[in-house]
Amino acid sequence: MDAVQFIQDLTTKVTTIAWSLFILTWSIGWTLKGSPIPFAKLKRAGDSLIEDSIWASFWLAMGTTVFTLVSYVVRSVTG
Numbered sequence: 001m002d003a004v005q006f007i008q009d010l011t012t013k014v015t016t017i018a019w020s021l022f023i024l025t026w027s028i029g030w031t032l033k034g035s036p037i038p039f040a041k042l043k044r045a046g047d048s049l050i051e052d053s054i055w056a057s058f059w060l061a062m063g064t065t066v067f068t069l070v071s072y073v074v075r076s077v078t079g
Helices: 001-034 041-079
Strands: none
Touching: 001 041
16 A cells, blocks of 8 residues: 555544534534423533534544545645
8 A cells, every 4th residue: 555545544533433423413413402301400411512513524534635635735746
């Protein structure tokens, strides 16, 4: 396995896992926020999870961009 293939495989795996966690956290946040349970702390926890998942998606996009850039540089260097 060459370096380019390794980086692409690693990028795909990390991105898949990260997006799965993002979707799970976002779903749990909206479920808690919209639940009919009259606990304000629970609804605030849902808000917090939604906010955290939005930040996570931003950093995930940034990380994916960096991985893509590294993959491009390695591909260019190795020919």
